Ligand SMILES: NC(=O)C1=CN([C@@H]2O[C@H](COP(=O)(O)OP(=O)(O)OC[C@H]3O[C@@H](n4cnc5c(N)ncnc54)[C@H](OP(=O)(O)O)[C@@H]3O)[C@@H](O)[C@H]2O)C=CC1
Ligand SMILES: O=C(CO)COP(=O)(O)O
């Protein structure tokens with residue numbers, strides 16, 4: 001008897017474009033979200049766009065978050081309860097969006113994502129990444145009911161946030177390779193649709209690299225659409241597998257051990273060069289990954305990440321321990337092999 005079933009949770013309204021910040025109120029009423037929203041934001045996005053957003057609601061409270069933590073999630077939950085909020089609207093980069101996503105899940109209310117930076121695919125996905133101590137927890141939550149990505153605002157965000165978003169998408173190549181490997185070796189459940197969508201998203205972004213330039217609003221358009229597509233791939237899979245493999249383990253480990261970690265997307269991009277080498281060897285596609293990152297101006301070396309060589313080697317040799325997710329790292333890359341891959345690819 002056939003007993004498989006799947007439940008795919010996706011955003012219902014996705015608005016991407018110039019000036020769509022002024023359509024948040026309309027998008028919310030179209031979702032029939034009644035009652036009072038709580039706006040969750042952080043200082044810079046609040047200064048840039050808070051008033052324009054608040055003007056679209058009769059009654060709205062605001063909570064401004066500092067750093068990401070489980071404590072900050074609890075504060076949002078408390079503020080939402082005090083305000084009798086019936087849904088949350090997150091305005092900002094990955095930090096307020098992830099915190100609001102998790103708080104909304106705890107409260108059992110909907111949330112709307114209004115990204116001000118195209119920095120990674122968490123702005124669309126059903127996962128929150130919350131740092132605690134020296135660990136980063138990847139927590140499942142419902143994806144946003146709506147995503148409203150104003151390309152005018154995102155185009156004016158610091159350029160490195162956009163190149164980080166691009167690199168997060170380019171890393172989908174190696175994430176899918178890891179997922180297929182895990183299917184072959186460990187019988188991990190694999191979705192052809194999600195894998196194909198994730199790879200195609202990376203392909204399309206790389207094909208558009210010439211149009212991804214600082215000062216061009218079209219760049220934010222291309223990257224936002226890719227981030228939405230990658231988020232949908234994760235929703236189809238019901239996990240972050242289509243967009244998170246060994247290169248993400250490497251980045252999560254850098255977040256734990258580096259004195260001053262780089263941006264998420266930048267670290268996974270460099271991780272992708274390394275893990276592509278592990279997948280396909282000296283004459284494999286690691287150069288194509290490096291060239292794609294270079295073309296959009298993302299880091300390709302430890303020095304460009306601002307991280308020393310020893311820390312990169314430590315992250316590569318220990319990344320397999322931090323999560324129960326089978327990848328090309330297998331049961332660990334030893335130090336000599338790690339030095340070889342990092343040297344050959346020019347990462348160190
Ligand atoms: N769910 C997921 O899959 C993932 C989640 N994450 C999480 O996302 C966070 C990192 O995301 P990221 O977007 O880099 O972080 P932030 O939200 O911290 O944004 C980065 C910086 O950019 C500022 N900023 C945001 N938008 C603008 C703008 N339009 N103009 C000028 N400055 C702006 C922020 O200001 P301010 O300081 O005022 O906030 C902040 O200083 C972390 O908390 C991480 O845990 C990371 C990867 C994946
Ligand atoms: O960053 C992500 C996908 O790009 C999310 O992945 P994680 O599940 O590793 O946090």
Ligand SMILES: [Zn+2]
Nearest residue numbers: 120121168268
């Ligand atoms: Zn990522």
